[in-house]
Amino acid sequence: MVSAMDPGYFETMYADSADPWGFDERWYERRKYALTLAALPRPHYRRAFEPGCSIGVLTAHLARRCDRVVATDVVxxxxxxxxxxxxREGVADRVELGLASLLDPWPPGAFDLxxxxxVLYYLTPADLATTLGRAVDALEVGGTxxxxxxxxxxxxxxxxxxxxHETVAATDGxxxxGAYQDADFHLDVYTRGPVPSVAAAEGLS
Ligand SMILES: C[S@@+](CC[C@H](N)C(=O)[O-])C[C@H]1O[C@@H](n2cnc3c(N)ncnc32)[C@H](O)[C@@H]1O
Structure with a gap:
């Protein structure tokens, strides 16, 4: 078995449509992005990594919450x-885009997000485990x-x-x-090691 889906699969999708998943148009996607951004425990991050960034819709949102975003895709x-x-959205100076696969070594340096x-279901279970190990290694203590x-x-x-999501939940470190689930998608938020809750961080609890 190939160890991840062939980039050619995705190249064909983007050859057929500029926005194959309807990230720009669908309420489903807009709502999911809003929930994702709302679930981030910190108002602002220093340096984020978003592999599989596609056409950059979520990337642009992240750039407004981060000093720097490293975003990669295979297409x-x-x-x-x-x-x-x-x-167009005036955030290009905060984002470093790169052609890379999740199977490649991760960008050097630490991330706090x-x-x-x-993107993870494109990997085999063995490669997913390797990737999550790299994610934990790249994440600062207390990072999201x-x-x-x-x-x-x-x-x-x-x-x-x-x-x-079961594999992510079982990942050491x-x-x-936090979590949100509905019939269509699951959103799980982790930190590297325990951190004070959002309320505790502001002295509310
Ligand atoms: C469904 S889109 C997700 C886009 C974005 N992360 C979001 O949630 O809006 C998946 C993207 O992952 C990319 N991709 C597929 N396999 C990948 C891999 N092994 N490494 C990095 N990106 C990959 C595809 O080209 C595609 O653009």
Missing amino acids: PRALESARDRLR VVLSE LVAVHWQHPVPEYPQTGRAV LHRA
Whole structure:
């Protein structure tokens, strides 16, 4: 079995449509992004990593909450769209875009936010475990990791979103800080090690 889905699968999708998942148009996506951003425990982050950034819709939102965002994808065309969007939205100077796979070594340096949104089910279980180990290593102590995935099975994908979130939950070093679930997607927020709750951080509890 290949160890991750062939980038050609995604290249074909972007050749057929500039926005294959309807990130720009669908209320489903807008709502999911709003929930993802609202679930982040800190108002602001120093340096985020978003692998599988696609056309940069979530990336632009993250750039408004972060000093720096490193965002990667396996499809050059998606990255070109992301670059245009980030420029249009006036946040390009905060984002470093790169052509890379989650199977590649992670960008050097530490992150205080790792966003794994709709990308982990493209990996086999063995590669997912390796990737999550790298995520924990790259995350600063107290930093945030968010995982968001469609829960309905997709026959072409090596694993389901449900299996992905079970594996993330079992990863050493991650402490669950919050979750949202509905019939379509799961959103899980972790920190590297326990941190005070949002209310405790502001002296409310
Ligand atoms: C469903 S989109 C998710 C976009 C974005 N993270 C979001 O939630 O809006 C998945 C993206 O992951 C990219 N991708 C697929 N396999 C990948 C891999 N092994 N490493 C990095 N990106 C990958 C695809 O090209 C596609 O743009």
